[in-house]
Structure formats: C-alpha cells, structure tokens
Amino acid sequence: MPATSESSSSSRSCSISGIHSRRSRAPPGSRRRRPPGRTRSPRSRPSTASPNSVEESMRRLSAGLLCLVWAACARKADLVISGGMVWTGLSTGAPRPGNVAVAGGKILAIEDDAGIARYVGPHTERIRANGGLVMPGFTDGHTHFVDGGFQLASVDLRNAATPAEFVRRIKQYAATLRPGEWILGGDWDHTLWPGQPLPRHEWIDSVTPDNPVFVNRLDGHEALANAAALRAAGVTKDTPTPPGGEILRDSRTGEPLGIFKDRALDVIGRAMPEPSPERRDSALARALAYAASLGVTATAHMSASWADLASYRRLDRAGRLTLRAALYLPLDDWRTVADSVRRAGASDPWLKIGGLKGFMDGSAGSRTAYFFEPYSDSAGYRGLLQHPEADMRRWIGNADSAGLQIAVHAIGDRANAILLSIYDSVTQVHGPRDRRFRIEHAQHLRPEDIPSFGRLGVIASMQPYHAIDDGRWVERRIGPVRIKTTYAFRTLFDTGARLAFGSDWTVAPLDPILGVYAAVTRRTLDGKNPGGWIPEQKISVGEALRAYTSGNAYATFDEATRGTLAPGYDADVVVLDRNLFAMAPDSLDQARVRYTIAGGKVVYRR
Structure with a gap:
C-alpha cells in the first residue's frame, strides 16, 4: 500500500481499508489509543529537488515498505x-x-x-x-431518565384498569414503607376507568394514613395528593392557584380534591424531601441497566435537575455510565447553565449539558395543552400557557444570546405556533448560527405551521408511542379536523423537518422498538385502528430508525461521532x-x- 503525503507537516502515513478515525476524547479512566487505520511516521524533509535523488528514492521506498509491513499486521x-x-x-x-x-x-x-x-x-x-439486525445503538431523544429509575422501584399504577385496582396497589405498596415515607410516581391513567373519573384524595386517605402520597398521571402534568400530603404542604381551601396551573376544588366548599395540574404541582412538590445522593445514584444505576436491556445507548434527559447532573457525574467518574447523556436543565435558569458551561465545558464522551428545557403548555390528556379553538369536550376552554408569552420570549432570547441550545415543550397547536414565532424572531434579531432549536412533542399542529419546522431548521422531537396511546381518546378532546395533523410524522418529513424520536419515559415505555412499531403502524392500543390511526402519517422502518439514531445525534450536535455505523464513530x-x-x-x-x-x-x- 503506498504512502500518502500530508503537505501540512511533510509527514507520511498509511491507511488500512480506507479507515480514517476521528480523534476524540477518551472516556474517563481509559488511555487515548491511536486512531484505527493510522500510524505515525517520523517527520521528513520537504520533498524538494535534490542532487541526491537516490537517497530521496530510498527514503520513499523505505516509507512504502514500512506501510506494507504495518498493513500486514493490521490492528x-x-x-x-x-x-x-x-x-x-x-x-x-x-x-x-x-x-x-x-x-x-x-x-x-x-x-x-x-x-x-x-x-x-x-x-x-x-x-x-x-x-439479526446490527445497527447503531438507539438514542432516546426525550426521557426523564433518573425519574424513570425511581419509578422502577415505586408503585406501578400504569395499567390499573379500575379505581378499585388503583387503590389496592397503593395500599399494597404503602404496607412496605415506614411511616412518613412518601409514595411518588405511579403513572396512573384514568382514561382506562369506566366513566374516566379523576381520582380524589378520599379514595386513598384511609389506606395511607401515615404516608404522604403524590402520584402522577402518566403524562406528568397532573398528580393526586392524599390528605397527608396536603397537610405536609399546608394546602387548604384558601391556598391560591398559581399562574400556569390548576388546583381542582369542591364546587361547594372550595376544598382541594387532591388533583394538581402543571405549575400547581410545585405547591406539593416544595414539601417533598429531596432524595439523598445515594438514592439518586441507585435510581440512575437502575435506569442504566434497564436502558441497556432495550438497546438504548444514549439519551437526551429533559428537565434534568442539578442534583441529577451531580449523580451522572459521580457515576461517570466511577466508570459506571453505560449510555451517553445530554442533560437539558431548566430554561429559566439559563444564566447559571451558561456560567457552568463556560467554567467547566459542556461535555465529555459520556456526559454533557445539552442545553435548556422549557414549557409552553401542558398536555391534552390533562386538558392543559393550549389550542386556538376550545376543547371539543370542554366548552370555551382552550388550555393554558405555563408561563406568559413575554417571559418565554425573554428567556429564549437571553439563552440564545448565551449560545445555548433550547428545547421547549409544546403540545397544543397554539403553543406550537407561538413557539415557532418566538424561534423565528430570535433568529432574525440575533442573526444566523447553527442553533438547532427543538420543539419537544410537537403533537398537534396547524397545517400552515408544519413547513416552518423545515424552513427554520427546528427539530421536531417526537414520541411515536404517544400517538398509539392518545389515538384511543384524543379525537373526543379536539374533534375530527384537528387530528388530521396530529403526530404528523409523514408531513413533517416531506416538508423538510428533521425528526428526533424518543419515549418521554416514564410517560411512555422506554422500549424504542415499540416506538418504531408505533411510527410505522399507528395501530392504537385499544385495537380499534388495525390499519393505522391517521394512516397517511405513517412512515417507513428506515425513516423511524433514522429518527432514533442519526436524527437524535444531530439533535444534540453529536452527528460527527455517533448515530451511524462508520469507521471512527463511537462503537x-x-x-x-x-x-x-x-x-x-x-x-x-x-x-x-x-x-x-x-x-x-x-x-x-x-
């Protein structure tokens, strides 16, 4: 194999099978290895004309022979x-x-x-x-990863099919705890229950007298507190409802019923004890093992806390991370995040601060997603914004000025339209750069807003499993017209958008194979749409896999090192x-x- 000349250094090297590896920072505790397909050679003089052409020829011949010997002993x-x-x-x-x-x-x-x-x-x-299929590791583009680790060890309410089963599982779990320990997580789904009633604290007060309970609906946008949790948080009928949230109350007495939505979740959350670092590390370790069993080798951890970041760093230093994580911290904390990135740098091969995560609205399941037109089953009600639009414009503008990537939750069509408008105006004011703005979920879109994703380079970070879950009931919420561009995978692809797929774990199962199945078939979980719910929005297996691999690598600025199987890329x-x-x-x-x-x-x- 002939030597190749690198004019910048006048050095010579040889390559094997055309493999040229990128240099990358070695994982903690490992030595930097020589990139595959390259060998160092001593510097030589520039190849200029010389009377001693025989000496120069011999030098070239020796270099060529060295490469041949090295090639025979390929790495x-x-x-x-x-x-x-x-x-x-x-x-x-x-x-x-x-x-x-x-x-x-x-x-x-x-x-x-x-x-x-x-x-x-x-x-x-x-x-x-x-x-079998050999492919790049799956990246989950949207998880609440440490929360998932906690949920793996908590009460499981996801498939509790009746209120009685809901109560029985909480009672059974409470019996394993010491008095005073909180019961969290749960992921209940009241749409499975006859009549779809929301739970009330009276259902579980008698079976949890000594344990505060704050169990969330599977979408994470509303949760049920029992009487012990209400007392711990000091909640009474006089507790004000915070902007961007809702506290459900008895229509006669004004007493809280136990259901808190969106920004009102913080009313109870402030009373909850912070898990110890040891418990958080254990939760992360559980999540890592579970993710590995499903082929997940990277994730974008959304709404991560500083305590979550500290846990990742501890496991990273110990060499225990088995997936690559990009953490997105709270948008309103943009200044602290920017300072942290400046001081410490954004990343190592396994862990980085990916950017910032914010919220426009809530969810359709909790009737807090924000729409232009009222909900079909709730006259005059359009949902809610979690923060005033002016605040979102200011935070996003400031964070963009600091050079941070921004990812914002938007589900209703009006929330998505406002966010696209904010992204557009920030780009015009601050000028062009490679921003890769993200919209997390992008579930319900007006047809006229879909081309803006491709035009503005906004990444649609979507979760296909939500489509086959929501498809059971969402038409009752928003009617037959708006669902035509709900989870519009096909139209987004065809109009030039980049898609990054994930699960929203623990809101939906972490398993990416289920996500591929959902994107390709769109068969709802109730079995009522065997040909696919809104079948014109189906995509192919290859398109779904790219959204789970290279699409996610691009979404976190990692497309040069992972997301595909190519020489020099992360294995x-x-x-x-x-x-x-x-x-x-x-x-x-x-x-x-x-x-x-x-x-x-x-x-x-x-």
Whole structure:
C-alpha cells in the first residue's frame, strides 16, 4: 500500500481499508489509543529537488515498505459482530449482510466475510448475530431518565384498569414503607376507568394514613395528593392557584380534591424531601441497566435537575455510565447553565449539558395543552400557557444570546405556533448560527405551521408511542379536523423537518422498538385502528430508525461521532434477534435486543 503525503507537516502515513478515525476524547479512566487505520511516521524533509535523488528514492521506498509491513499486521479488533444484516444508518434503505469490527471503543471496519478475517486476533471477542439486525445503538431523544429509575422501584399504577385496582396497589405498596415515607410516581391513567373519573384524595386517605402520597398521571402534568400530603404542604381551601396551573376544588366548599395540574404541582412538590445522593445514584444505576436491556445507548434527559447532573457525574467518574447523556436543565435558569458551561465545558464522551428545557403548555390528556379553538369536550376552554408569552420570549432570547441550545415543550397547536414565532424572531434579531432549536412533542399542529419546522431548521422531537396511546381518546378532546395533523410524522418529513424520536419515559415505555412499531403502524392500543390511526402519517422502518439514531445525534450536535455505523464513530451498537426490515409491520413489536454495546463494551446480552 503506498504512502500518502500530508503537505501540512511533510509527514507520511498509511491507511488500512480506507479507515480514517476521528480523534476524540477518551472516556474517563481509559488511555487515548491511536486512531484505527493510522500510524505515525517520523517527520521528513520537504520533498524538494535534490542532487541526491537516490537517497530521496530510498527514503520513499523505505516509507512504502514500512506501510506494507504495518498493513500486514493490521490492528486487531477487540470485538467482531458477524453474520448479521448490517444497517449503518447512513440511509433509510434496507440492511446488507456484513460484519462489524470494533477496537478502542470505535468502529474499526465494516466488511464482508472475507474482509473481516484480517481484524480477528487471538483475543478478539466474537458475537454472532445469526441474521439479526446490527445497527447503531438507539438514542432516546426525550426521557426523564433518573425519574424513570425511581419509578422502577415505586408503585406501578400504569395499567390499573379500575379505581378499585388503583387503590389496592397503593395500599399494597404503602404496607412496605415506614411511616412518613412518601409514595411518588405511579403513572396512573384514568382514561382506562369506566366513566374516566379523576381520582380524589378520599379514595386513598384511609389506606395511607401515615404516608404522604403524590402520584402522577402518566403524562406528568397532573398528580393526586392524599390528605397527608396536603397537610405536609399546608394546602387548604384558601391556598391560591398559581399562574400556569390548576388546583381542582369542591364546587361547594372550595376544598382541594387532591388533583394538581402543571405549575400547581410545585405547591406539593416544595414539601417533598429531596432524595439523598445515594438514592439518586441507585435510581440512575437502575435506569442504566434497564436502558441497556432495550438497546438504548444514549439519551437526551429533559428537565434534568442539578442534583441529577451531580449523580451522572459521580457515576461517570466511577466508570459506571453505560449510555451517553445530554442533560437539558431548566430554561429559566439559563444564566447559571451558561456560567457552568463556560467554567467547566459542556461535555465529555459520556456526559454533557445539552442545553435548556422549557414549557409552553401542558398536555391534552390533562386538558392543559393550549389550542386556538376550545376543547371539543370542554366548552370555551382552550388550555393554558405555563408561563406568559413575554417571559418565554425573554428567556429564549437571553439563552440564545448565551449560545445555548433550547428545547421547549409544546403540545397544543397554539403553543406550537407561538413557539415557532418566538424561534423565528430570535433568529432574525440575533442573526444566523447553527442553533438547532427543538420543539419537544410537537403533537398537534396547524397545517400552515408544519413547513416552518423545515424552513427554520427546528427539530421536531417526537414520541411515536404517544400517538398509539392518545389515538384511543384524543379525537373526543379536539374533534375530527384537528387530528388530521396530529403526530404528523409523514408531513413533517416531506416538508423538510428533521425528526428526533424518543419515549418521554416514564410517560411512555422506554422500549424504542415499540416506538418504531408505533411510527410505522399507528395501530392504537385499544385495537380499534388495525390499519393505522391517521394512516397517511405513517412512515417507513428506515425513516423511524433514522429518527432514533442519526436524527437524535444531530439533535444534540453529536452527528460527527455517533448515530451511524462508520469507521471512527463511537462503537455504540445494538444487535436484534431479527431483521426489522424483513418483518410484517404489525409484528415489529415482537423483536428483541440480543446485545447492547456501548463504547465498544458489551453492556447487555440476552
């Protein structure tokens, strides 16, 4: 193999199989390794005309021979995945048979059976994919990751199908606690119950006399407090309702019923004890293990707290992170975030401050998403903004001036339209730069607003599972016209928007395979839409996978290091037990993860 000349340094190097690795910061505790496919050579004099042409020729010949010898001893892989259908993520097309070699935490090569042999050494670990899909690790573009870890150890109310079952599960869980311990999480869904009544604190007071309870609806935008929690927070009928929130009250007495929505959640939240660092670290560790079992190798952790960031940093220093995390901290704390990024830098290979997360409105399930027209089942009511529009414009403008990425929750069509307008005006005032504004959820859009995503370069950070869940009931909320551009995956793609898919865990299951199934089939959870709910908004398997891989890498400014399988990229890989591209769409949810590899290490195997 001939030597190549680098004119900038007049040095010579050689490459193997055309693999050129990017330099990247090594994970904590590891040594920087020489990039695959490159070898250093001594500096030589510039190649200028010389009477001693024989000496120059010999020098060239020696360099060439050195490269040939080095090539014959090509770097051996730490890990080789063979016998799979490899989908690199570079396009939405189908995968091809192939093998993946990994070394030093990076992709070393992607080769056919003959080509991969040179990378296999005596210490190379072998994984046989047996025809399953080999693809970039899934990135979940929107989680509440540490909260998910806490929920894994808390009461599970998600599929409690009746009020009686709801009460029974809380009673059973309370029996395992000491007096005074809070019961949190839950993720209940009253739309499963006959008549869909919201719970009241009287339902659970008698079974939780000694334990404050504050269990949230699965969308996280309303929660039920029991009498003990109301006492702990000092809530009475005279407690004012905060702007951007709602406290449900008895229509006769004015006494709180126990339901708190959006900004009113803080009324109870202020009374809740902060978990110890040890408990938070344990929750994060649980979440990491669970994510690895589902093939998730990176996440954007939304609405993270400073305590969450400290927990990630502790596990990062201990070498215990098994996924890459970008944390988005509160928008109204933009100044502190900007100072922190300036002082400490934004990232290392496993952890970074991604930017800021804000809220425009609430959710359709809690009737707090903000619409232009009233809810179809609530005359005259349009939802609510969590913050005045003027505050949002000021915070977003200031954060953008500080160079921070901004991600804002918007669900109702009016909330999305206002946010797009804010992003547009900030861009015009501050001038062009690579901002990558994000709208989290972007669920209900007016047709005329959809092209603005592509025009403004706004990322639509969406959660496909919400579509097949909400599709059971949302038409009753907003009517048959507005649902036509609800979860408008196809139209957003076709108008040039970039999509980044996630789960919103714990609001929805973390499993990205369920998200792919939802985006491709749009079959609602009640089984009433076998052909797909709003079927014209379906997308292909390849499009859904790109939104879960390279789309998310782009959304966090990481497209140069992860999101695809290519030499020099981070070796974050998932091996499935079957090829999603060859499956019937309605069976996609049956696929399972066999191996998860993060940074070149196997972190899960089944």
